Amino acid sequence: MEKNASLPIQSRVLNSASFLAQFAISMVNLSLVYHMRIQFSLSAQMVGLSAAVYTSTYFLCCLILGPLVAHLRPRHSVEISMIGMGLSILILLRTTQVGLAFLSLVLYGCAMSFLWPQIESWIARGKEGRALNRATSSFNVSWSLGSALSPFLTGILVEISTDTPLLTGVALFILVFLLIVTATLLVPGIKAVVSERKNIEESTMQDQSTPLRFLSWAGVLTVYVSLAVILTIFPLHAMDNLPYSESKVGVLLLIRGAATVAMFIVMGKTSWWHFNRAIVIGAQILFGVVCLAGTRIQSFGMYSIFFLLFGMLFAAVYSFSIFHGASGSINRSKRMLIHEILLTIGTVVGSIMGGTIYQYLDFRRVLFFCTTLVIVPAVVAIFNSIRKMAFRQNV
Numbered sequence: 001m002e003k004n005a006s007l008p009i010q011s012r013v014l015n016s017a018s019f020l021a022q023f024a025i026s027m028v029n030l031s032l033v034y035h036m037r038i039q040f041s042l043s044a045q046m047v048g049l050s051a052a053v054y055t056s057t058y059f060l061c062c063l064i065l066g067p068l069v070a071h072l073r074p075r076h077s078v079e080i081s082m083i084g085m086g087l088s089i090l091i092l093l094r095t096t097q098v099g100l101a102f103l104s105l106v107l108y109g110c111a112m113s114f115l116w117p118q119i120e121s122w123i124a125r126g127k128e129g130r131a132l133n134r135a136t137s138s139f140n141v142s143w144s145l146g147s148a149l150s151p152f153l154t155g156i157l158v159e160i161s162t163d164t165p166l167l168t169g170v171a172l173f174i175l176v177f178l179l180i181v182t183a184t185l186l187v188p189g190i191k192a193v194v195s196e197r198k199n200i201e202e203s204t205m206q207d208q209s210t211p212l213r214f215l216s217w218a219g220v221l222t223v224y225v226s227l228a229v230i231l232t233i234f235p236l237h238a239m240d241n242l243p244y245s246e247s248k249v250g251v252l253l254l255i256r257g258a259a260t261v262a263m264f265i266v267m268g269k270t271s272w273w274h275f276n277r278a279i280v281i282g283a284q285i286l287f288g289v290v291c292l293a294g295t296r297i298q299s300f301g302m303y304s305i306f307f308l309l310f311g312m313l314f315a316a317v318y319s320f321s322i323f324h325g326a327s328g329s330i331n332r333s334k335r336m337l338i339h340e341i342l343l344t345i346g347t348v349v350g351s352i353m354g355g356t357i358y359q360y361l362d363f364r365r366v367l368f369f370c371t372t373l374v375i376v377p378a379v380v381a382i383f384n385s386i387r388k389m390a391f392r393q394n395v
Helices: 004-040 044-069 074-094 098-112 116-124 129-160 163-186 196-202 212-241 246-269 277-296 300-326 332-360 363-394
Strands: none
Touching: 004 044, 004 074, 004 098, 004 116, 004 129, 004 163, 004 212, 044 098, 044 116, 044 212, 044 332, 074 098, 074 116, 074 163, 116 129, 116 332, 129 163, 129 246, 129 300, 212 246, 212 277, 212 300, 212 332, 212 363, 246 300, 277 300, 277 363, 300 332, 332 363
């Protein structure tokens, strides 16, 4: 039985692990853009494909290994993830062959699939309403803070060499592994946490899921397409067409990340958006408007505003998905798995399609592509609402 007294300590450990893990992952992912371009002389399309390799593997492993991972204690799953990701990056750094580099990215994505669904379901376990919102918000702030701070440091380290930030990422993976091992030894409650499968079998809850999860999931899918473009394709656009150094690109990504963290804090302290269909639709439409406005930007100051608004609206749409997806559900692991699969599909589509459109057209057309995708769920939802209203009036 999990000890209630240790729950606050568990929360702090998990949030710290989430911060460090996401800091390392963001550092590795951004560094890979430069490393694959510089060390292997890959085209923009191939760089996008390299990002799609580990995200696609993550997606497939979540699907295939998800039911098996649910039988593991969460702490063991996190430990496996850290070891696997660290080893994969070390292999990448040692090779000069593109094929082996891509194979290491397959291992990297597979190892990552042991991390986020398990941590997310662990954090949300046994919570509803405001308690669920506070728990998921703290988690969101933690990982997004790591995502916000990482690009700035990565931009500086990349200017030294592409190896430096990758090795730093490996060191952070080791640190997270040691954090979980140490916490397990010192906190009996963490050691006592059972697997998600056993937790479901022992649960007496009844499913009370909200249908708003479907619109929220559609939103997180489309905004992650745009996020992949910002994290993977924009650095190439800046390198090829803008007078911005890697560190300046890091500043812009830092602005986005800081805005995301700030918005996650706001979302965690408020409840007016809970189960509010109009707010979910409105945020998706605004996100599309911001992407459309991005096609007209010509200055660093305007890019700063663009990244600020992008980060805020991204946090809102992400919060809708993780909260409405988990709310009322018995099988939190499955819901978090769906959430992770959708954002992964978005990342794959954004990396591949963004890289292809950018290579053959330009970055402006990439943002047009993002705009079109992100407003589709909102438009469909509005159309369905109007149709239902018309049907009721005719009855």
